[in-house]
Amino acid sequence: MFHGNLRHTGLSPYHTKGNVGVLAWRCTLSGAVISSPSIGPDGVIYVGTFRGFVYAIWPNGTVKWRFPTGEPIISSPLIGPDGTVYIGSFDDNLYAIGPDGTLKWKYSTEDDVRSPPVLYQDRIYFGSNDRKVYVLSTDGELIWDFDIRGIVTSSPAVFSDGKGVHIYVTSWNGKLYSLKDDGTYEWAFSTNGIILASPAVDENGIIYVASMDNSLYAINPDGTEKWKYTVGARVESSPAIGPNGTIYFGAGDCYLYAVNPDGTMKWRYKTEDAVVSSPAVSFEGTVYVGSWDGYLYAINPNGTLKWKYKTDGAVRSSPAIAPNGTVYVGSDDGYLYAFEGTTLKPPHPPTNLTATEGDGYLLLRWSAPADDGGAPITAYKIYRGEAPGGETLLAEVGDNVTLYNDTDVSNGRRYYYRVSAVNEIGEGEPSEEVNATPAGVPSAPRNLTAVVGDGTVNLTWEAPEDDGGAEVVAYRVYRDGEFVARVEVMWYRDEGLENGRGYYYQVSAVNRMGEGELSEGVNATPIGPPSAPRNVQAVQEKDGILLTWDPPEDDGGSQITLYKILRDGAYYAAVPGNTTEFLDENVSAGRTYRYSVKAVNDAGMSELSSEVLVEVREEEEKSSFLPLLVAVAIALAVALVVSYLAVMKKMSEIEE
CATH class of the missing domain: 2.130.10.10 (YVTN repeat-like/Quinoprotein amine dehydrogenase)
Known part of the structure; x- marks a missing residue:
């Protein structure tokens, strides 16, 4: 026509x-x-x-x-x-x-x-x-x-x-x-x-x-x-x-x-x-x-x-x-x-389609088709679905744009994508399908607690409230702000610590998107049993055996709360931690007693101190009547003096 x-x-x-x-x-x-x-x-x-x-x-x-x-x-x-x-x-x-x-x-x-x-x-x-x-x-x-x-x-x-x-x-x-x-x-x-x-x-x-x-x-x-x-x-x-x-x-x-x-x-x-x-x-x-x-x-x-x-x-x-x-x-x-003309056709599919996962987004990137069909690319169409092969048109971008940031997504939900190219002839076949799941880093682990031990701190915690849309695969433990360990369980035993020194701990969760925020911190001071009391000595006194000692060289990082006295290898008595002596009045003349001491703190008891032996002498046991005799003698002397003074006063009155 x-x-x-x-x-x-x-x-x-x-x-x-x-x-x-x-x-x-x-x-x-x-x-x-x-x-x-x-x-x-x-x-x-x-x-x-x-x-x-x-x-x-x-x-x-x-x-x-x-x-x-x-x-x-x-x-x-x-x-x-x-x-x-x-x-x-x-x-x-x-x-x-x-x-x-x-x-x-x-x-x-x-x-x-x-x-x-x-x-x-x-x-x-x-x-x-x-x-x-x-x-x-x-x-x-x-x-x-x-x-x-x-x-x-x-x-x-x-x-x-x-x-x-x-x-x-x-x-x-x-x-x-x-x-x-x-x-x-x-x-x-x-x-x-x-x-x-x-x-x-x-x-x-x-x-x-x-x-x-x-x-x-x-x-x-x-x-x-x-x-x-x-x-x-x-x-x-x-x-x-x-x-x-x-x-x-x-x-x-x-x-x-x-x-x-x-x-x-x-x-x-x-x-x-x-x-x-x-x-x-x-x-x-x-x-x-x-x-x-x-x-x-x-x-x-x-x-x-x-x-x-x-x-x-x-x-x-x-x-x-x-x-x-x-x-x-x-x-x-x-x-x-x-x-002669060239038969123009719709473009070939875009190539190298990838989806980069992010927190609340999926970033698509692709390359231009290997063959534009003989006419310049005028646009790209992005298709999205939530099942394989179920994509519908999501967006269209210009000819010089080879990326698209999809922000209308939910973390943890999987999405499927294809991209097609358009020229003046029409729309070409879509690209290969890719799928991705948007995710963010996890929230902080919860309820971090610390139980101290001898040079150790035992940490436990609970999983984050929000995993960011991806499985938590590990936890990172920090001591005093420095990374110390990566674990795949919800506990960690920190060893080789200095008893009595305070430490500050935090934990973060890790998923495939990366590391989340740090948890709330906890303070912990490891403690151990004290060393044995030193310089234990026993002296026979008039009232019994006086036992003395020096505090342990190492209190285990915790205040000494108690000393336990052992006599003849068996528990015998205890004194407060601020006392370093004990008087044993229940002794018998002629017997030999063996004494040792243990120090106690919040972590437990020390080893036994060195043992001391004391033999109670018999004469010292009888000398218990001497004070009475002395008292009687003094009383008699006082009575004599009083009587003498009374007689002298009476004679003086007579002479007058």
Whole structure:
């Protein structure tokens, strides 16, 4: 179909980014090729020649068949869904040719058929130099015609706006007509020159039409003028509408024009002769157009030259774009040219997808696909699920982004991910699946306690309240702020410590994410039993045996609370820890006693001190009557003195 679709936008759904203007082949045809080629669903190219032949050409450039009409053909073919080729000829007929190159039917008008036909809902629309617009069934039967009162060489455009179907057609009488699909007249818009070009309709129903009064018109759906853009020469080229709404057309002043949707010029590109070819626009926005200078031009969306190719004749044919990006165009030199494209595909899957686990997040990283499908990557899509193969779309990031931080996750829950790449063709297959479980470090262990021993501290604790979403695999023990041990149980015995010295302990938990916070600390001072008391001595006193000793050289890190006295190897008595003597009054004369002492603290008892022996002497046992005798003697002496003094006082009184 001329200009690719019913609205004649000239915008192809296919990419040509891989097309750099390399000639794949050229096929010799009979006569100048003014007709614009059309491409069938099987890739076969159809085109007419000025010598009256319709050609079917295989994608490799060989002729499949040709069909003669006997008169020149400048009309572009229409390919029906069943492969039927519809095309007009200067012999006044519209032809229906089967896919095998045989005639199915022809419909005769009263003059040349230069108008490229279009097909809409099993109806064929076209115009004729006999000043009529025709509507036929696909069997070649007339449904209706409309006398437009002017030669029609343009192709009708068909637009449905939800309220009805509108057929827009131009004429040499300088008018754009709007007809209903039943053949009734709606309105006409007049320009000041002949109109050879076909109208183009944008998605909003604005009709663009070029006139030989040197102007491009934008017409509202009600037939009123929206704006017009005037150039320096007549315009025969049919306008095309690019992906962003830019309107492209050529003019006799040798320029290809790009006009914004508001009617202002975007840019223009100068060729070496008049541009009557109608532009074709690829999906990515490259504009292809021919010129009387013999070149086919490929123009970038910004108006710069991508490439050009010189033929041996004027290029009045409008280019056609194949699904693989190959561009076909005819030339007055009698050749159909094919400029090789690269078949664009969706990208391959991204590679090296990894998921780094974090506290409340999973950081995804990946590498770009090994093959972008021939078109640049435009985006990446991230898919997530909670079961293998159950991923759904989570997010989309830009083409230059190869990481994504997923923060909408819960620690301890496993997630599955895939990533796909997107280019202008579409979305590729997803990457290999990865899974990960977000986690943080554990909270601090709880209820740390310390039990002291002789040069030891026994620590115990409970597991953290929160494991961070990952199993606790170890604990780290710290003494006075320094790491001392890693254990996999919830206890630790710290040995080789100095009794009596205070130590400060903390413990942390470790999972695969790392080490958590330190627990609350505990203080501990290890203690042991004291050493034995020293310098134990025993002395016989008048009241018994007095035992004395010195405190232990080492109190074991804990205050002495008690001394235990052993007599003859058996426990005998105890005294407080602040006392270092003991008087044994329960002794018998003539016996020998053995004494030793043990010191006691909170950790236990010391070893026995050295043993001392004491023999109680008998005379000292009898001397217990001496004090009584002394007392009696003293009492008698006192009595004598008192008596003497009394006698002396009495004698003195007598003498007086």
